[in-house]
Amino acid sequence: MNMREQLQKLAELSQIEAQIKLIEGELERVPADAQKAQDGADNIKGELDGLERTHLDAESERRRLEGDLQMERGNLRKWQARLDNIRDEREHSALLSEMGTQKRGIRALENKILDAMENLEALAGDIAKLRPDYEKALEEAQGLWGEVDGELSDLRSEKNVRVEARDARIELLAPAVVARYRRIAERRQTGVTIIKDETCQSCFRSIPPQLVLQVYRGEIMEGCPSCQRIMIHESFIEADETPAQESIEDEGANAAAAPA
Ligand SMILES: [Zn+2]
Structure with a gap:
């Protein structure tokens, strides 16, 4: 050349x-509005996911407490059966006192479970409130993407044509x-x-x-x-x-x- x-x-x-x-x-x-709407929807989704994770964790904690409660109640029933067979006065009153402690433990567990259930209910309420917001935001974003999709793909192919033309010049020089x-x-x-x-x-x-x-x-x-x-x-x-x-x-x- x-x-x-x-x-x-x-x-x-x-x-x-x-x-x-x-x-x-x-x-x-061109996609700025759609991207902004998408970011908004993604933010709500992040919040929603966080609440759902917290809800799952709270639910498994509640199950764990329920398991503990069943076990403690089972123990108490065994001790109750043993108590009926003990004739010795001192042994009898020692076991009674232990069972008192056991019962207080059970009440504490029951209270914890009630708290956990209240917490779960509140979380479920928050999730139910947020989900329609997310769906609305997502729908809006998808609508905006739909409006610019054609234009974006035209722009991308226009760019590709020019990138090829550019590379062809570079190769020649x-x-x-x-x-x-x-x-x-x-x-x-x-x-x-x-x-x-x-x-x-x-x-x-x-x-x-x-x-x-x-x-x-x-x-x-x-x-x-x-x-x-x-x-x-x-x-x-x-x-x-x-x-x-x-x-x-x-x-x-x-x-x-x-x-x-
Ligand atoms: Zn000059």
Whole structure:
């Protein structure tokens, strides 16, 4: 590829990358409302899941307490049976006292179970109250996604077309040229600038006529003396049927044609 062709490919690369940036902006802007609604629904879902986990934990704690209670009641029944067979007075009263302790333990367990059941009921109430909120929020989010789905998939395929076009340009250009372009683009948004009427169209400084002539002839790959962007003469863009247009079509391309 001669110098002129390389400069043309660079100009196309820059134009395509500007278009990609625009599409990426749209890809963020278009689903913003749906994403916000989705985040809201996800938050409620997180809260709901947390309540349900707490409810499960509380339920297994209640079952554990019920198990303990059954066991303690069983023990008490055994002791009661033993008590009926004890004739010795001291042994009898010692067992009675132990059974008193046992009964207090059972009452304490019964109270705990009542508390646990109240807690479970309150949690179930909270869950029942929150679930319709979640369903409503989810429905709203799904509706909003539905409104933008088509547009999003169009944008994604538009982006894919341009990404392929970009990669094709990069493959054609020498790696050193691409690297230089990238270094400038990193600092200055765009790596190339159009020279029109002896003026850099990015920084609007005048370019010395001799330099403009060389740029016009496509003899050099030089940075603008002021902004360092690689200079490309406007005639390169206007004179040729830009191959980028083949894959990009006219829609949207016009808006992005001017380098930023
Ligand atoms: Zn400049």
